[in-house]
Amino acid sequence: MTHPTAIPTLVTGRLTLCPPVMADFDAYAAFVTGPRTTWMGGPHTRQTAWAWFCNDVAQWHLCGMGGLIIRSADTAIGQVSLTHGPQFPEPELGWMLFDPTTEGTGYATEAATALRDWALGPRGLSTIVSYIDPANAPSIRLAERLGATRDESAPTPANMPTLVYRYHAGARP
């Protein structure tokens, strides 16, 4: 079945998390094809970027969750996503900032917090996870700041060496 869930727009203190539009693709593709996707098996081709971009839109219709573009003022600075589908055993919270100069600003934490709250609140999920490369220390710290804890018994996606960090409804910092 398809999910009638309208794609939400989430507003935080400094950011707006918006449904993706075509105009966001160039910034997204520049990131995916650039050197900062080491933790995601990159750099990747522009074709892969297009597939991912469309996939994270489509998941809203197929799974009632998906990707949102992080905007600061009118600029697309990153993406947060809650994705599922056959390749992930559970709904997964992920984040990316397109430009290294925005690291250390707390934007990723702010955006991921808002999507986590939406997932465990209005969306009604009791638990979600983040799949994180064991060497990706900044993302591990971010997940821990959001109250996630290591779940060593959780299933992992096929062919993906990853740690599983778990979030629970009602256990938010």
Added chain:
Amino acid sequence: MTPILHSARLALGPATMPHFEAFAAFTATEGSRFLGGPGSRRDAWESVCTHAGQWTLRGYGTFWLTDRATDAPVGRVGLWHPDWLPEPELSWVIYTAHTRKGFATEAAATVLDWAHHAVGLPPLMSLIDPANAASIAVAERLGASLEGAHRYDSGREVGLWRHLPGGIR
């Protein structure tokens, strides 16, 4: 979102999980070679989602085909318009067990009509591997003519077929 269209024997609509399962079964086989296959189940999921997401981003996209008599998923036909193509491509895929029944022509004619009258697109094109005789036959039945060649970034060259203005009617 994807509208639902009907032809004499087919329903054309959005992706559903049964369509994904049928597509994944097809792309696991050699029958999917002109689509870049065989591919994994994960590749199939990514393809289904890519086409579904394009509807939101472009306002048009791929329809998944259901045989109205049996409810069987039989393929997909629609407008593929990734970032790297300058215009939408009318493309068709019919799963091996359902070929040679005229489903591709029937569905593509329905989509041509919809693209022209409901969306207002100019005459569409299709990119077809010169070795894909079955698809070339569909293009010819639809009244398309070979306009030139298209070269993908990979270097692979395919025929660019131009469809008639206003669909085939």
